[in-house]
Amino acid sequence: MPGPTTGTTPVPDPTDAPDPTTRPEGVPVTDTDATNTSATNTDATNTETAASAAEAARASRPFYALRNVNKTYRQKNRTVTALTNVDLTIPQGQLVAIQGPTGGGKSTLLQMLGALDRPSAGSVLLGERDVATLGDRALTDVRATEIGFVFQSFNLIPTLTALENVETAFAGSLANRSRTEIRDRATAALQEVGLGERLDHLPAELSGGQQQRVAIARALEKNPSVLLADEPTGALDEATRDEIMGLIEKQWRERGLTVVIVTHDSWVAKRAERRLHIKQGQVREA
Amino acid sequence: MFLTYLRRELTNRKKQTVIIAIGMALAIALVVIVSSIASGVQAAQTSVLQSVYGVGTDITVTKTETPTSSSTGRPSFDFGSQGGSGSSSSGSTDLSQSRLAVSRGSSTLDASAVETVTSTSGVKAATGVLTLENSTFSGQVQQQSGSSSSDSSSSDGSTQQGPPSGGTGGGGFGGGSFSVDSFTVTGIPVSGDTVGPLTSTEVTKGRTFTSADAGKDVVVLDAAYAKSESKAVGDTVAIGGEDFTVIGIVSSTGSSSTTGSNTYIPLDTAQTLADLDGKVTSISVSAESSSDVSAIKSALQKELTGATVSTEADLASSVSGSLSTASSLVSNLGTWLSIVVLAAAFLIAILFTISGVTRRTREFGTLKAIGWSNGRITRQVAGESLVQGLIGGVIGAAAGLVGILVVNVIAPTISASASSTTNTGPGAGRGGVPGGAATAAAGSGTTGGAPAGGFGGGGATTASTTDVVLHAPVTVEVILLAIGLAILGGLIAGALGGWRASRLRPAEALRSVA
Numbered sequence: 001m002p003g004p005t006t007g008t009t010p011v012p013d014p015t016d017a018p019d020p021t022t023r024p025e026g027v028p029v030t031d032t033d034a035t036n037t038s039a040t041n042t043d044a045t046n047t048e049t050a051a052s053a054a055e056a057a058r059a060s061r062p063f064y065a066l067r068n069v070n071k072t073y074r075q076k077n078r079t080v081t082a083l084t085n086v087d088l089t090i091p092q093g094q095l096v097a098i099q100g101p102t103g104g105g106k107s108t109l110l111q112m113l114g115a116l117d118r119p120s121a122g123s124v125l126l127g128e129r130d131v132a133t134l135g136d137r138a139l140t141d142v143r144a145t146e147i148g149f150v151f152q153s154f155n156l157i158p159t160l161t162a163l164e165n166v167e168t169a170f171a172g173s174l175a176n177r178s179r180t181e182i183r184d185r186a187t188a189a190l191q192e193v194g195l196g197e198r199l200d201h202l203p204a205e206l207s208g209g210q211q212q213r214v215a216i217a218r219a220l221e222k223n224p225s226v227l228l229a230d231e232p233t234g235a236l237d238e239a240t241r242d243e244i245m246g247l248i249e250k251q252w253r254e255r256g257l258t259v260v261i262v263t264h265d266s267w268v269a270k271r272a273e274r275r276l277h278i279k280q281g282q283v284r285e286a
Numbered sequence: 287m288f289l290t291y292l293r294r295e296l297t298n299r300k301k302q303t304v305i306i307a308i309g310m311a312l313a314i315a316l317v318v319i320v321s322s323i324a325s326g327v328q329a330a331q332t333s334v335l336q337s338v339y340g341v342g343t344d345i346t347v348t349k350t351e352t353p354t355s356s357s358t359g360r361p362s363f364d365f366g367s368q369g370g371s372g373s374s375s376s377g378s379t380d381l382s383q384s385r386l387a388v389s390r391g392s393s394t395l396d397a398s399a400v401e402t403v404t405s406t407s408g409v410k411a412a413t414g415v416l417t418l419e420n421s422t423f424s425g426q427v428q429q430q431s432g433s434s435s436s437d438s439s440s441s442d443g444s445t446q447q448g449p450p451s452g453g454t455g456g457g458g459f460g461g462g463s464f465s466v467d468s469f470t471v472t473g474i475p476v477s478g479d480t481v482g483p484l485t486s487t488e489v490t491k492g493r494t495f496t497s498a499d500a501g502k503d504v505v506v507l508d509a510a511y512a513k514s515e516s517k518a519v520g521d522t523v524a525i526g527g528e529d530f531t532v533i534g535i536v537s538s539t540g541s542s543s544t545t546g547s548n549t550y551i552p553l554d555t556a557q558t559l560a561d562l563d564g565k566v567t568s569i570s571v572s573a574e575s576s577s578d579v580s581a582i583k584s585a586l587q588k589e590l591t592g593a594t595v596s597t598e599a600d601l602a603s604s605v606s607g608s609l610s611t612a613s614s615l616v617s618n619l620g621t622w623l624s625i626v627v628l629a630a631a632f633l634i635a636i637l638f639t640i641s642g643v644t645r646r647t648r649e650f651g652t653l654k655a656i657g658w659s660n661g662r663i664t665r666q667v668a669g670e671s672l673v674q675g676l677i678g679g680v681i682g683a684a685a686g687l688v689g690i691l692v693v694n695v696i697a698p699t700i701s702a703s704a705s706s707t708t709n710t711g712p713g714a715g716r717g718g719v720p721g722g723a724a725t726a727a728a729g730s731g732t733t734g735g736a737p738a739g740g741f742g743g744g745g746a747t748t749a750s751t752t753d754v755v756l757h758a759p760v761t762v763e764v765i766l767l768a769i770g771l772a773i774l775g776g777l778i779a780g781a782l783g784g785w786r787a788s789r790l791r792p793a794e795a796l797r798s799v800a
Contacts, residue, residue: 107796116655116792137659143792144657151796155652157291159298164290171657175287182287202298218656230796 063258064090064113064226069122071108071281082108083119084281092225095252095259097272098283105281106262107230113260114149114228115142127225144172148219148257150248152231154211156203156218162210163199166190166218174222189221190214193247209240213247220251227251229261233268245271292669302642303674306635310678310775311685313624313631314768318686320620321767322758323693327613330754343481344579345571347403347586348594349393382424386471386526386560389419394565399590403569406585408578413482414566416473416556417547420525425464469511471525472547473556476500481572483546484536492519492534501554505530509537511548525551526559631678632775639671639783643790650787651794660788667787668780672773675780679772683765693758 071083082105090096100106111117112124115131118139124131129142143149148169156165166186170177177185190199193213203211212232219227229248233241245268252259261268269275275286296303388394400414472483476495484494490509505523512518512535522529530551538545557563571586573579579597586595643650650663 107793110796111793114655116796140654140657140659143655147657149652149655151652153648155648157294157649157652159294160291164287164294167287168291168653168658169656170287171653171662172659174657175662222657 063092063094063127064088065123065125066112067123067125069112069119069124071105071112071117072120081281083112086122086281086283088276088283090258090260092258093252093256095249095271095273096261096276097269097274098260098262098276098278099264099266099269099286100278104279105283106278108281109278109283110228110230110260110262113226114147115139141172144174145222146225148222148224148227150212150215150219150227150229150232152234154203154208154215154235156211156214158203161200161202162190162195162206162214163187165203165214166221169218169222185221186217189217193217207240208236209243212236212240212244216244216247216251220255220257223255224257226258226260229259229263231263231265232261233263233265241265241268288666288669291666292673295670296673299642302638303677306638306671306674306779307678307681309631309634310675310772311682313628313775314679314682314772315685315689316627316682317624317771318683318764318768319689319693319758320616320624321764322686322690322760323756324616324620325761326693326756326758327616329759330756331613343485343570344573344576344597345583345586346596347395347399347569347571347590348567348596349395349592350594382422384420384422384524384527386418386420386556388560388562388567389417389470392417392567394562394567395569395590395593397564397566399593400566400569402589403571403586406582406589408574408582408585410572410574411481412569412571413475414553414569415475415482416553416560416562416565417567418471418473418556418560419468420471420549421466421468422524423464423466469548471549471551471556473551473553473560476552482570484550486539487536487545488539490535490537492532494534494536495550495552499533499552501558502552503528503530503555504533504552506534506536506550507532508545508548508550509535510545523549525549528559628771628775632778635671635675635775635779636782639667639779640786642670643667643783643787646787647790647794650790651792651796654790654792654794655796664784664788667784668777671780671783672776675772675774675776676769678775679769682772683768686764686768687760690758690760693756697755697757699755 066086066088069083069086069088070081073080073082086109098106098109108117112119112131113126115124115126115134116139118124118134119132122132126142126146129138131139131142134142149155156162157168160168163183163186166189167182169186170182187196187199190196190213193216195210195213195217198206198210198214201210203214206214212235227248232248233244236244248259248261249271251257261272263269269286277284277286394416395414397414400412403409403412474482474484474495476497476499484506489506492506494506495504505525507515507517507523512532515523517523517532519532519534521532523532524530530549536545536550551559553566557565571582573582583595583597586593653663654660
């Protein structure tokens with residue numbers, strides 16, 4: 001993949017680069033002290049909890065840089081503004097919670113971060129790639145390789161077993177792996193989330209918490225850079241919520257993932273390193 | 287993953303799979319059966335025309351029965367007082383009588399007409415034949431003492447033609463059995479004509495006529511008739527009360543048809559036996575050139591007043607009877623039904639596929655969100671539809687084959703009348719059908735012969751009626767057509783469903799539908 005596409009907003013903050021030879025052009029390197037790499041309107045907290053083992057991985061991982069992002073929709077005869085001049089930088093390896101009222105733009109922001117949609121204006125840099133300028137095929141590949149998704153309703157394929165659901169994650173350039181490798185990796189991913197005994201169960205045969213575990217395994221088994229979670233505990237009871245959050249935090253620490261969680265649940269939000277609030281299409285630090 | 291997902295979808299969403307497959311199967315089965323029967327009917331039609339008119343006949347000349355001669359040719363039996371072959375023993379009376387007459391509905395032409403035709407300009411050859419119907423009534427009546435109504439056997443409407451009456455000493459009938467057997471007899475010139483009924487036949491056993499057979503009681507049998515009557519060369523067949531020696535057996539050169547007549551005898555023998563000296567019922571004419579046909583037709587119409595002159599084209603369009611009905615049924619109703627059912631099946635497949643995609647919006651949105659390309663999702667949807675269509679196609683083709691098998695096992699006999707004369711009788715007397723003559727055995731009551739359905743001979747078979755066993759052929763083309771249509775249906779449904787799925791936004795995955 002080449003450097004930033006011409007015509008996009010350049011990444012603003014020059015940063016200290018401990019090892020410029022390994023740094024992709026245009027991608028600022030982050031470290032645990034993320035303060036000086038934070039976005040213009042953010043005030044990132046230190047990721048003190050991050051394990052040192054993950055730091056090396058973080059160094060080459062992408063991060064988000066949103067510049068002047070606007071998103072408008074045509075709805076019948078009127079234009080709805082979902083995001084207004086959003087500037088946001090999320091360093092590699094940060095655990096971010098996004099809160100806000102319904103209709104405030106949470107979902108739209110998540111769509112930008114997840115390369116599900118392009119902004120109407122502005123740029124959304126994901127690593128070195130600008131979502132705003134990528135074609136459909138490239139966006140699909142970004143989603144297939146870089147992003148893990150976890151949904152409120154788990155969104156498992158109802159006709160597929162737990163194992164097969166995880167195997168669906170091998171998409172794009174990953175789909176060419178051998179059948180054995182795909183099966184082995186999916187099995188390992190399910191074992192990692194504690195579902196080694198439930199490989200052949202259909203989603204309907206699993207509890208909500210177990211389904212979300214399958215979804216987490218599906219999201220993470222392709223080893224993405226980013227985990228995006230849309231109300232991941234919204235459909236779960238309190239005990240299961242703790243369990244799922246524990247699992248997400250564990251993966252975040254061990255893998256050095258960037259994690260963005262959209263949530264209504266203050267308890268969940270409080271566990272994040274950084275909390276953002278989005279209202280009427282505008283993002284501010286909480 | 288593709289196959290796993292496909293298999294899971296088809297087995298876990300059985301309802302949709304079953305509905306699409308059944309719709310498709312129904313349509314495909316219908317297409318297979320209709321196509322097969324259509325080709326069977328087509329073959330039968332060709333066969334009928336050849337067997338009735340012979341190969342190479344360009345024009346036929348016949349005469350329709352005139353209303354004033356309504357009694358002509360109607361078989362009637364008169365047993366009188368033990369007349370004919372009636373015999374009596376131990377309380378029962380055996381009755382048997384045979385008569386030979388021109389089939390009802392047709393009339394005779396003078397043999398001089400053959401000369402007239404032959405001398406007409408452009409005529410290459412002409413052959414006059416006399417087509418007759420031999421009706422045999424045989425039965426046994428039991429004498430019963432006591433009172434009995436004398437009209438006890440006349441409850442059947444057809445008894446006006448000559449119910450068994452009298453001869454039983456007024457004792458009435460206490461039950462009995464009757465059988466009326468009828469078959470067609472064609473008197474043909476023995477000189478080996480190049481045109482006429484026997485030209486579309488081949489001798490399978492024995493020999494055909496030679497000039498030496500003129501005036502002799504020899505008969506050539508239709509193969510199907512010979513088989514049904516268990517007759518072989520050398521056996522005798524009773525025609526008009528005389529015993530005829532079987533000298534040969536002929537079968538139609540057309541695949542599954544019987545020949546134009548059940549039996550063939552020398553023309554002069556037939557004329558003598560039927561008391562119709564110098565008469566023929568039809569003249570087969572071959573023209574020197576096909577371009578002369580219409581001119582010959584006009585000439586003959588002028589020369590032979592009262593006769594019906596039909597060209598081959600007239601004949602083809604005049605094929606009537608159940609074959610004609612079957613033909614129009616297949617070509618009109620069958621084809622339209624196939625198209626409508628096929629269209630309905632395609633529509634069902636398309637609607638179910640699209641509604642399936644709509645129902646699975648979140649599923650496909652999720653797959654897109656985790657990196658599935660539009661192409662992969664389209665292929666998945668199209669693959670599902672294709673397999674559903676194929677399952678339907680295979681089941682439909684199998685059901686169609688079973689249907690064809692049933693048709694061929696039943697082997698419906700289709701009668702075709704290729705003459706301008708009307709076919710008005712009850713139809714029980716179809717020649718050549720084993721048991722086609724009415725047979726009734728009554729154990730009780732006094733209506734022994736009542737269900738005979740017109741006493742055989744009463745069924746007016748015209749001279750040119752033939753029976754064809756409908757054979758519905760199974761061809762590779764039909765099977766390929768079926769599979770092709772099933773694939774097409776699956777592909778259309780899959781393409782539309784896939785197109786719809788590919789237009790779904792991946793953001794649909796984020797819709798929080800619990």
